[in-house]
Amino acid sequence: MSCAKEELLAGCIARLIGDARHVAVGAASPIPAMAVFLLREMNRGRPRVSLLQKRSGNPFTEGSRELFDQAGQGRIDVFFLGGAQIDGEANINLVRAEGKRFPGSFGSAYMYFAAKKTILFREEHSLRVLVKKVEFVSAPGWSPPEVERHGGPVALLTGKALFLWQKERRRFQLQSVHPGSSAEDVRANTGFSYDAPALVPRTPEPTADELVLLRGSVARVIGENYPEFARRVWGALAGVGPA
């Protein structure tokens, strides 16, 4: 790969977001943030991005409640969620697994219903993370028809592959495999069953133009809000990114 894994993933997320109007990025999500800032560089400032933890110039003037209120008003098109465990029904678990305690559910149980599209994102792709059934449902991947729900999962992106969510079938479909992995590798490291085409495409890498942006203006804004992350990703690439 001619790019960092984080750059590949950000490019992939940017394509998933597409032409959304307003994307919100929650706690500790530097790669989704990279994706949105990349899109904004390419699309003259669209989509609008609201970084929950933006250190200066935070987009919310009423405090942390406002993100959830905006989602409830239908003003958030895309949001991101991860999971200590994610299962084949797109349920996510952020609380506890195998005797281990994780930080907690954050706003997932709400945002998964209220944001129009949720992109599930977890770099670790293993049998430990991608399980048949989560031990604790922080937020359910689907809801019975009587439950009002304005949005849900559209995709699951990991360090090995991209799955798309099939709402009617309530199953993931393998969409592409990243460089360095393979359909077999993905199958062997995924604890839930999913659909897959006979021939699985390879996840496209960012274009040269996209890489220039990622390592330039995107790296600068990421560095302001996720300094450790930026140092790790771009620190190794001499001459790019924040000092």
Add this chain to the structure above:
Amino acid sequence: MSCAKEELLAGCIARLIGDARHVAVGAASPIPAMAVFLLREMNRGRPRVSLLQKRSGNPFTEGSRELFDQAGQGRIDVFFLGGAQIDGEANINLVRAEGKRFPGSFGSAYMYFAAKKTILFREEHSLRVLVKKVEFVSAPGWSPPEVERHGGPVALLTGKALFLWQKERRRFQLQSVHPGSSAEDVRANTGFSYDAPALVPRTPEPTADELVLLRGSVARVIGENYPEFARRVWGALAGVGPA
């Protein structure tokens, strides 16, 4: 009388408020506002006063909702309500009577329950205002036991008299009659029945010290927020009040 009617009434309200900690004053209530500012002058800045319509330095930093929220939190000790009609059960009507439309109920239906004490205040004392039964209940004077209610009426002050509310009996008791009126005059101009002692005391006038304050510092702060009212009351008293 050696004082203006408004000054008598303000002095009377000040005594009714007593040692409250936080008094809120709603729309178009210059005489209650006079009373609170008089108390503050006498008691080194207590009680706290929140003037809903204070033109500069408004006490609410979250807009007009905050008064009601504070009342719901139990933070408002005393509030004031009037009525196009007020009846013997302390119901008030701010909506319509005898084919006439009035401005509306404002926050009365809520504040009458939420503020710990409500002082009913209406200068006009007539059979038209003080009726047997209001045509429209903007806010009820009492509630059945299953309805949660943190406060209610404590007194009704008019241009002729002061009544105290007897919560257990659900009736007013005539407490005093203002100079210029009499127990008979009050009885003849009150459309509801009420209790009264054999000998009805006369409402005390403000003391000389109170009058000095009313015409000095109180007049100045009232003039800032109720300019028309201040001109009317103190404009005639040469040398006092706002320019």
Add this chain to the structure above:
Amino acid sequence: MSALPANETRFLAGADALAREIPDGACIGLPPDYSPVAMAVVRALVRRGAKDLKLLGVPVLGLCADILIGAGCVREVETSAVTLGEAGLAQRFTAAAESGAVKIIDATCPMIHTGLQATEKGVPFLPLRGVLGSDLVKNHPDWKTIDNPYTTGDPILLAKAIVPDVALFHARWADEAGNVWVGRRGELATIAHASQACYVSFEELKRGDMLEDELLAPGCISSVYVTAVAPAPRGAWPLGVPGAYGIDDAHLQLYARLAKTAAGFQQYLDEFVLQPVSA
């Protein structure tokens, strides 16, 4: 009506351009007279002959409602009160209510805030204490009494979510990013959050993005909510803008005197509304 979410605030030429965006029949959420009212846009609505508006007072109404009602622009009013404050009764409202020319839905202040907060939170209703036993409850089509589900024998009132088509108000500042600054007038934020579209006239333009300024941000309504803005210097006149100019009490007295009669009101319209005013 524009679909949510609003994203890029449009900058329009002035009050008349804003008024053209507000369609006949719209339900407009409006602030009280002590919170900046977009009076220049209200006058422009009269000039363009707006019809069948529904006015929602958040939580009470004043001069703007009286003018729109008197000019025949209004079909329905939901409010906790209509008043000119110290200047007295809102006479055109009173006349229209007494004649039945305009339908009035009577509310009480916190129930209107509560209904808008329901929309702000994306829920179908919110509860409020008190109010029970008021005739307002009998007459209001959207309020409902339930038993507190956490206990028994504890009735509590619900406000159904209120969704205005349009939020309309005046701001001290707008900035180049489309944010508007309204200071401590939080009811304006509530209206903006709950409405399908939000139109704001502003006193002055600020360079840059006020959300980047820690001192200004707390008084801002983010451009997320703002459909379009337009400059209108002294656009709240004869009402005031805290920190900029006060209420023109003398003009309100003049209005109150003229508006006592339909003829006097027409004279007021001719002099102060139907001719664009540069006051």
Add this chain to the structure above:
Amino acid sequence: MSALPANETRFLAGADALAREIPDGACIGLPPDYSPVAMAVVRALVRRGAKDLKLLGVPVLGLCADILIGAGCVREVETSAVTLGEAGLAQRFTAAAESGAVKIIDATCPMIHTGLQATEKGVPFLPLRGVLGSDLVKNHPDWKTIDNPYTTGDPILLAKAIVPDVALFHARWADEAGNVWVGRRGELATIAHASQACYVSFEELKRGDMLEDELLAPGCISSVYVTAVAPAPRGAWPLGVPGAYGIDDAHLQLYARLAKTAAGFQQYLDEFVLQPVSA
């Protein structure tokens, strides 16, 4: 606990004096790491050996909770998450949760806001959309699913009103009237409104009354809600105060490294908490 309404904000000498006001066993509402946390008071609570505290994360917790838990001050935590953000897991929280030493009530951010808003409005509950089907609902003692009373077959979740004993946070400014300025950190206002008592450490004192200043007022929490304040310059350190100083990321990394073990955590306490620090 002081009885409502608070009226005259008391001015105390410093963080230790504030910490003495907060009794053992109190339920304390605390903001996230990106909203000014009264870290100096948190350290003072550890120094005074506070016990059996219940921490409420509004809506999440970070460093302050990890330190209080590690130091044995905490009986119970209700929160949507405990995290050190980029510095990684909150290790003392994790250890206490895994050993069962501290009871954890798991919530989700907007349900905590909603429960506090219920108290802010003086109602026993407020509804929220979503969340249904999450195991959080099964486990939370105070949430309840009802049918939307306005229709049928529409389940909706209720948050019971949350009433913290104490709100505790840090403010950029306090003024002589006892108002505090927190800018756009609205969660601090929500905690203050909902709590029985409110203690605020502040960076700097401003002369006069900020509510008289139209620019400052929108970011203020009125002294109505504030029980006592005390100066604590750099009192949020190693966390930040927007507009004043940023998060000390290097110190957070150091903390995260030490807090991986009980011994390392004790070393951190000895060096940075148990000796009053002038950082």
